[in-house]
Amino acid sequence: xxxxxxxxxxxxxxxxxxxxxxxxxxxxxxxxxxxxxxxxxxxxxxxxxxxxxxxxxxxxxxxxxxxxxxxxxxxxxxxxxxxxxxxxxxxxxxxxxxxxxxxxxxxxxxxxxxxxxxxxxxxxxxxxxxxxxxxxxxxxxxxxxxxxxxxxxxxxxxxxxxxxxxxxxxxxxxxxxxxxxxxxxxxxxxxxxxxxxxxxxxxxxxxxxxx
Amino acid sequence: xxxxxxxxxxxxxxxxxxxxxxxxxxxxxxxxxxxxxxxxxxxxxxxxxxxxxxxxxxxxxxxxxxxxxxxxxxxxxxxxxxxxxxxxxxxxxxxxxxxxxxxxxxxxxxxxxxxxxxxxxxxxxxxxxxxxxxxxxxxxxxxxxxxxxxxxxxxxxxxxxxxxxxxxxxxxxxxxxxxxxxxxxxxxxxxxxxxxxxxxxxxxxx
Numbered sequence: 001x002x003x004x005x006x007x008x009x010x011x012x013x014x015x016x017x018x019x020x021x022x023x024x025x026x027x028x029x030x031x032x033x034x035x036x037x038x039x040x041x042x043x044x045x046x047x048x049x050x051x052x053x054x055x056x057x058x059x060x061x062x063x064x065x066x067x068x069x070x071x072x073x074x075x076x077x078x079x080x081x082x083x084x085x086x087x088x089x090x091x092x093x094x095x096x097x098x099x100x101x102x103x104x105x106x107x108x109x110x111x112x113x114x115x116x117x118x119x120x121x122x123x124x125x126x127x128x129x130x131x132x133x134x135x136x137x138x139x140x141x142x143x144x145x146x147x148x149x150x151x152x153x154x155x156x157x158x159x160x161x162x163x164x165x166x167x168x169x170x171x172x173x174x175x176x177x178x179x180x181x182x183x184x185x186x187x188x189x190x191x192x193x194x195x196x197x198x199x200x201x202x203x204x205x206x207x208x209x210x211x
Numbered sequence: 212x213x214x215x216x217x218x219x220x221x222x223x224x225x226x227x228x229x230x231x232x233x234x235x236x237x238x239x240x241x242x243x244x245x246x247x248x249x250x251x252x253x254x255x256x257x258x259x260x261x262x263x264x265x266x267x268x269x270x271x272x273x274x275x276x277x278x279x280x281x282x283x284x285x286x287x288x289x290x291x292x293x294x295x296x297x298x299x300x301x302x303x304x305x306x307x308x309x310x311x312x313x314x315x316x317x318x319x320x321x322x323x324x325x326x327x328x329x330x331x332x333x334x335x336x337x338x339x340x341x342x343x344x345x346x347x348x349x350x351x352x353x354x355x356x357x358x359x360x361x362x363x364x365x366x367x368x369x370x371x372x373x374x375x376x377x378x379x380x381x382x383x384x385x386x387x388x389x390x391x392x393x394x395x396x397x398x399x400x401x402x403x404x405x406x407x408x409x410x411x412x413x414x415x416x417x
Contacts (some may be wrong), residue, residue: 038327047374114328118325118329120382121328122325123245123385128383128385131382137380156402164371164375164376164379168374169371173327175311175324178330188336197367201368201372201410
């Protein structure tokens with residue numbers, strides 16, 4: 001036993017904690033500015049000013065602007081679509097729960113998603129891979145819900161329909177509302193509208209599968 | 212008739228002017244897509260299409276004017292079916308044709324999306340305009356089949372579903388998107404989305 005080596009469960013030493021805080025603050029500012037103004041149009045100086053530290057402090061943690069972006073790409077959203085258990089019936093209420101879960105996630109991560117989308121569209125391979133991964137996780141979760149209620153073909157179609165609808169509605173809002181999109185995604189009237197669209201196109205239990 | 216068969220100098224010059232313009236616009240579209248609007252310069256565009264800087268300035272006052280020229284409502288080259296003789300098939304066909312135009316211009320869509328996500332007013336206005344046009348064309352055609360209220364819902368659903376599918380494929384596959392939209396599974400997916408909107412129209416019909 002070497003008591004000098006802290007175990008992973010020990011609280012960090014105060015100095016270490018201070019460093020982590022500064023690093024986190026810089027990353028939060030970078031995410032906010034990159035998402036709002038674009039990576040190319042943001043300077044390290046602006047990130048420093050926004051996080052209330054000196055340029056030198058930013059460079060101490062991140063040797064280049066690019067390394068800030070790389071660090072952002074290591075952030076993993078806490079959860080994708082949380083813990084709803086797939087059930088045998090796809091009722092309108094269940095569809096509403098799925099929409100709420102999805103929009104909670106989008107609202108919590110909209111800055112990162114917006115930045116990731118922009119950079120993926122600009123050809124950043126890491127951003128593209130991350131975006132594909134989160135898309136696949138979401139689609140698998142949704143598919144499990146539909147597969148529990150319907151036959152395989154209907155479940156495939158339902159997944160495609162709900163995915164296209166939610167993607168269309170959320171991207172549109174992200175484009176129109178920019179950094180205020182998080183509030184829109186939390187707004188219950190916005191969710192209600194999305195749900196009303198969804199019940200018209202997504203197959204529901206007891207109503208027969210959509211053709 | 213004899214006259215039109217003869218080569219016309221004026222027309223020849225106009226054609227080459229148009230060809231130059233098109234070359235500049237194509238190069239600009241590619242570079243804007245790749246680097247974004249701000250990071251693209253007239254000089255880069257000139258080098259990319261092998262045309263001199265002054266020639267570009269002869270055709271376009273500045274970079275903004277090149278960009279605006281890219282944001283004109285597309286010539287789809289067809290009309291929606293008339294409401295008086297519309298059928299489910301005709302509506303589905305109309306939606307397919309509109310989607311296909313965008314599917315064959317996914318690189319342009321990629322450029323627009325990037326700028327729209329950054330909240331640039333020009334590209335955002337362009338989206339709102341194309342959206343309105345799509346909604347109007349589709350809902351007035353569909354009104355003949357489902358009535359006005361249901362037709363508006365069909366157009367609303369169709370816009371979100373098709374835009375969502377296009378944005379998804381462009382974002383997920385980037386420059387590989389043109390190949391993906393040709394795949395049979397992707398065409399089937401679009402068919403599913405279109406059918407879902409038409410089924411909704413039938414259910415909502417008063």
